[in-house]
Amino acid sequence: MKALRMVRYGDIESSLEFQFADVANPGAKEVVVRVRAASVNPVDNMVLRGDLKSVRKEVFPAGVGRDVSGEIVTVGGEVSDYCVGDQVFARVGEEHVGTIAEFITVDASHLAPKPVNLSHEEAAAIPLVALTSYQSLIEVARLKSGDRVLIHAGSGGIGSMAIQLAKSFGAYVVTTTSTANVRWVKELGADVVIDYKKEDYLKRTSDVDVVFDTLGGEYALDAFKVIKTGGRVVSISAALDPQSAEELGLGWFIRKILALKSRKLIKAAKAKSGLYRMVIMQANGKQLRELGNLYQDNIISPVIDKVYPFEQSKEAFSYLATGRAKGKVIISLGEPAIR
Ligand SMILES: NC(=O)c1ccc[n+]([C@@H]2O[C@H](COP(=O)([O-])OP(=O)(O)OC[C@H]3O[C@@H](n4cnc5c(N)ncnc54)[C@H](OP(=O)(O)O)[C@@H]3O)[C@@H](O)[C@H]2O)c1
Known part of the structure; x- marks a missing residue:
């Protein structure tokens, strides 16, 4: 099979190559999926640049891509929930990264049935962003109906995705974007859209229950200027807090460093109770199965910017x-691949 592989750390042109490899046999709890579409996420570019070397060293050649939609071609002996031919989608586990390929092995516990109303390209737009938004807003921030949430x-x-998810839980959504995007972001359901090119969001936002920080840097600390007492700030781009570091099972030395990096944020959180x-x-x-139902019931829709053919994955x-x-940015594998 043909697969896009990472062959060294570096820029996109020099680190990515198409290669041919054997399709692996699935383990007992795994399936092999014929990839119809995949998506690209900022983490994929971070890995190429070597930004994550300290937590995960790549062994070259390494697979790239974490989101997939396709159909099952082989099932492991202990897989009972899925059969050959099932249309599925997934955010694969870190041990199976490599969805920008004709076939990919996936742990069956990471799969969900593809929403029947969506194409593979639409389904591939969902897993990583939907799971991130759900785990941040619902699991950790405990967003509930009537809460005011700022989504950067x-x-x-x-x-x-997060705007639509928050609205589906009955929250009041404030968001930021640049001038050209204000109208369509409003159409996603946001109650207030602040054009960050024209206005300082800090002057227009106050008393929010939850801030979802997708930008990192000063945005995480500034979040404490706009939350109400007892509010929650959840970031996916700033410093890792000690509790999350512990839950991830990181060693004491790295936890110590992270505790130093997050100390201003922890202090700001304490000051606001x-x-x-x-x-x-x-x-x-x-x-993902539960989130897929929200798409199947047309409560949430995937938002796709561009679809590239497999051959143009680097673009x-x-x-x-x-x-x-x-x-989202999608890679389509279009016609059936030859095994
Ligand atoms: N921790 C995790 O598990 C996790 C999971 C997923 C993603 N992430 C991180 O979350 C971040 C966002 O991911 P993504 O997939 O949404 O990235 P993305 O699709 O590349 O984000 C691009 C968008 O960011 C907007 N933007 C850039 N600067 C902005 C600013 N100052 N204010 C408001 N909007 C701004 C751009 O809008 P304009 O063109 O209008 O500026 C553009 O639409 C990335 O850093 C990613 O690595 C972390």
């Missing part, structure tokens, strides 16, 4: 790296 970067892959957490999303087929990485994507 409403036009991004995450933001465009609130919460600061940084979420690192986890693959989860059970949650997809380059486009996402501009930081200006409006929703």
Whole structure:
């Protein structure tokens, strides 16, 4: 099979190569999926650049891509929930990264049935952003009906999903984006859209229950200026807090360093009698199945900016790296692949 592989750390052009490899036999609790579509996420570019070397060293050649939609071609001996031919989607686990390929092995516990009303390209837009938004807003921030939530970067892959998810839970949504995106972001359901090119969001936002920080840097600390007493700040881009570091099972030395990096945020949270957490999303087929139902019932819709053919996967990485994507960037494998 043909697969896009990472062959070294570096820029997109020099680190990615198409290679041919054997299709692996699935383990007892795994399936092999014929990939119909995959999506690119900022983490894929971070891995290429070597930004995550300290937590995960790549062994080359390494697979790339974490989201997949396709059909099952082989099932492991202990898989009882899925059969050959089932249409499925997933955010694969870190041990199976490599969805930008004709076939991919997936742990059955990370799979969910593809929503029947969606194409594979639409389904591939969902797993990583939907699970991240769910785990951040619902599991950790405990967002509930009537809460006011500030979601940064409403036009991004995450933001465009998170707005719809928060609205489906009955929250009042404030979001930020640039001038060109204000109208369509409003159409996603946001109650207030702040054009960050024209206005300082800090002057227009106060007393929010939850801030979902997708930008990191000063945005995480500034979140404590706009939350009410007892509010919750959940980031996916700033410093890892001690509780999350412990839950991830990180060693004491790295936890010590992280505790130093997050100390201002923890102090700010204490001053507001609130919460600061940084979420690192986890693959989860059970949650994805529930989220898939929201798409199947047309409560949430995937937001796709561009679809690239498999052969132009590097262009997809380059486009996402501009930081200006409006929703998701998809790679389509179109016609059936030859095994
Ligand atoms: N911790 C985790 O598990 C986890 C999981 C998923 C993602 N993430 C991280 O979350 C971040 C967002 O991911 P993503 O997929 O949404 O990225 P993305 O799709 O590349 O985000 C692009 C969007 O960001 C917007 N944007 C950029 N600067 C902005 C600003 N100052 N204010 C408001 N909007 C701004 C852009 O809108 P304009 O063009 O209008 O500026 C664009 O639409 C990434 O850093 C990613 O690594 C972390």
